[in-house]
Amino acid sequence: xxxxxxxxxxxxxxxxxxxxxxxxxxxxxxxxxxxxxxxxxxxxxxxxxxxxxxxxxxxxxxxxxxxxxxxxxxxxxxxxxxxxxxxxxxxxxxxxxxxxxxxxxxxxxxxxxxxxxxxxxxxxxxxxxxxxxxxxxxxxxxxxxxxxxxxxxxxxxxxxxxxxxxxxxxxxxxxxxxxxxxxxxxxxxxxxxxxxxxxxxxxxxxxxxxxxxxxx
Amino acid sequence: xxxxxxxxxxxxxxxxxxxxxxxxxxxxxxxxxxxxxxxxxxxxxxxxxxxxxxxxxxxxxxxxxxxxxxxxxxxxxxxxxxxxxxxxxxxxxxxxxxx
Numbered sequence: 001x002x003x004x005x006x007x008x009x010x011x012x013x014x015x016x017x018x019x020x021x022x023x024x025x026x027x028x029x030x031x032x033x034x035x036x037x038x039x040x041x042x043x044x045x046x047x048x049x050x051x052x053x054x055x056x057x058x059x060x061x062x063x064x065x066x067x068x069x070x071x072x073x074x075x076x077x078x079x080x081x082x083x084x085x086x087x088x089x090x091x092x093x094x095x096x097x098x099x100x101x102x103x104x105x106x107x108x109x110x111x112x113x114x115x116x117x118x119x120x121x122x123x124x125x126x127x128x129x130x131x132x133x134x135x136x137x138x139x140x141x142x143x144x145x146x147x148x149x150x151x152x153x154x155x156x157x158x159x160x161x162x163x164x165x166x167x168x169x170x171x172x173x174x175x176x177x178x179x180x181x182x183x184x185x186x187x188x189x190x191x192x193x194x195x196x197x198x199x200x201x202x203x204x205x206x207x208x209x210x211x212x213x214x215x216x
Numbered sequence: 217x218x219x220x221x222x223x224x225x226x227x228x229x230x231x232x233x234x235x236x237x238x239x240x241x242x243x244x245x246x247x248x249x250x251x252x253x254x255x256x257x258x259x260x261x262x263x264x265x266x267x268x269x270x271x272x273x274x275x276x277x278x279x280x281x282x283x284x285x286x287x288x289x290x291x292x293x294x295x296x297x298x299x300x301x302x303x304x305x306x307x308x309x310x311x312x313x314x315x
Contacts, residue, residue, distance in 0.1 A: 024278075029307040031255070031291055035298040078297040122242075174297035181241035184297060 039213045040076040041083070044187075046179045049073060049211065058196035064146035066193040070114055073211060074185040076174045080216040083168040083188070087111070087158040087209045094203030103200040106207065110154035111161060112139035113168065114191035122175045122184035131170030131186070136160060139191060146195045158192070158207055169216060217283050223269030228253035233292025243294055255305055268314055 043049045053069035075083065090106050118129040133140075136156035144152040161167070168188060177184040190209075228248035236252065238244040248257035258264065273283045289307075 025312060026308060026310040029289065029309065030304060031307060032302075032304040033293070034302045035296075035300050037300045038297055040297075076297055078300055172299075176242065176296045176298055178241035178294065178296050180238075181296075183240070 035078070037079050037215055038077065039079070039081055039215065040074075040179060040185075041211055041213045042074045042076075042179065044072050044074060046074070053192055055192070055194060058194065058199075060149070060196045060198050064149060064195065066110075066143055066146060066152070066195050068143065068191055068193040070189050070191045073188045073190065075188060075213055076179070076185045077172055077213065078174055080171050081169065081173065081213050082166050082216050084164040084212045084214070085111070085161045085167045085190075085209055086164040086212075087161045087207045089162070090158075090205055090207050092202045092205045094201075096201040098200045101198070101200055104194070104197075104202075104205060106158035106162065107154075108151045108194055108197075108199075109158045109207070110139070110143055110152070110156070110191075110193040111158045111209070112137040112154075112156055112191060113188055114139050115189040116140065116168075117187040120183035120185060122177050122181055123186060124172045124175050126175075129170060129186070131168060134165065134167045134169075137167045143191075143193045149195070149197065151195050151197070154193070158209070161209065164210075164212065217285060218271050218274055221269060221285070223267060223285065226264070226266045226268075227251070228257065229266045233290055236292065238294045241294065241296065243296070245292075255307070258307065263310075270314075 041049060043051060049071075051071040053071055055067050055069055058067055075081070087106060090104070092103065095103065113133050116131065116133070118131060119126055123129070134156075139155070144154060146152040170186075173186055174181075174184040190211075228251055231252055233245065233252070236244045245252040245254045247254060248261075267287060269285075272285055273280075275283055277283065
């Protein structure tokens with residue numbers, strides 16, 4: 001009797017084991033990724049910024065009107081940012097002898113932010129942003145007036161950015177989107193200004209201003 | 217594999233995310249209801265069926281190269297200025313006896 005019971009039970013055990021051997025009924029797919037800290041500074045075509053502000057031939061006039069120029073920059077970030085500017089030394093070509101006079105210098109060229117647009121549907125904190133323009137670089141209210149045909153007292157000139165100097169900072173800019181997104185950036189307009197004067201003659205001068213956006 | 221086959225991809229999952237064109241640099245997927253499911257739909261509907269069909273294998277030999285169907289699951293995403301982070305999601309697939 002004992003042997004007979006074992007015979008009845010064994011087939012059942014075998015069936016269960018066979019079923020378990022093929023029971024690969026589940027599995028997992030792990031999706032991973034990373035969103036790195038991202039900062040972007042582009043021109044208005046979302047390309048590399050390489051803008052030239054041509055002040056032209058600065059012939060002295062009979063007014064205190066400044067010669068000005070601007071360049072627009074688009075900024076995006078997914079984290080609080082700071083923007084620095086650094087100007088190279090003034091490169092003068094074809095310069096004549098100073099002969100006791102003054103040659104144009106970085107301090108004769110005002111530099112600052114003339115306007116800033118902080119809104120966009122995919123701009124973080126849209127409508128409530130409090131980006132801070134560095135001290136001296138806020139010329140959104142206009143350039144200081146020149147008097148007596150001389151350079152005005154600029155609150156900041158290119159001479160103030162001979163080393164990397166913070167000119168703007170703020171909280172995260174972009175809610176989402178990428179560089180193709182048309183409403184997730186802020187636009188900053190940088191301006192330069194100078195008053196044409198009887199500076200030492202030259203055939204040209206230039207200074208390259210490097211803008212860098214980075215994490216705060 | 218038993219043929220002819222009439223496997224059915226559930227509504228919302230029968231599309232290739234890699235071919236969807238993003239607009240304005242933003243996530244383009246419209247969601248399950250509009251035919252373009254996302255992982256959010258799976259999270260909102262745990263255990264939902266994404267594929268079903270009749271018996272697949274003619275035999276129980278798992279070593280047979282011709283006794284199976286292959287399902288390719290494609291994921292897509294538009295890189296954006298999202299909050300910096302490392303992310304992961306585990307998608308559990310389970311095959312069970314059909315209706």
